[in-house]
Amino acid sequence: MLRRTFLAASLTSVGALVACGGAEAQPSGRTWNATGVITEIRRERSSITIHHDPIEGLMPEMTMPFDVQDASLFEGLSVGDRVAFTVSREAGGRYVIRSIRRR
Numbered sequence: 451m452l453r454r455t456f457l458a459a460s461l462t463s464v465g466a467l468v469a470c471g472g473a474e475a476q477p478s479g480r481t482w483n484a485t486g487v488i489t490e491i492r493r494e495r496s497s498i499t500i501h502h503d504p505i506e507g508l509m510p511e512m513t514m515p516f517d518v519q520d521a522s523l524f525e526g527l528s529v530g531d532r533v534a535f536t537v538s539r540e541a542g543g544r545y546v547i548r549s550i551r552r553r
């Protein structure tokens with residue numbers, strides 16, 4: 451618990467991530483539609499990094515990692531693919547991809 455609190459405190463102090471700060475006011479459980487290009491896939495961590503386009507009402511364009519709900523979502527995806535995806539914001543500010551497809 452202490453570690454999570456520290457992490458949250460340090461994240462809000464990092465200027466580059468303050469852009470995501472607008473999302474702090476958003477209720478969790480909502481989902482957003484987004485598009486972008488995959489820059490890294492880390493299957494062992496169920497994590498995918500995407501340079502995403504602006505997500506209206508959530509955050510501007512940036513490159514950031516997302517957790518993936520189910521590792522099977524990685525199937526058929528490669529670095530460099532342009533994708534459309536839906537993302538939700540979970541408790542603690544974690545962004546989780548719920549669906550993703552090449553476009």
Ligand SMILES: [Cu+2]
Nearest residue numbers: 470509512514
């Ligand atoms: Cu972002």
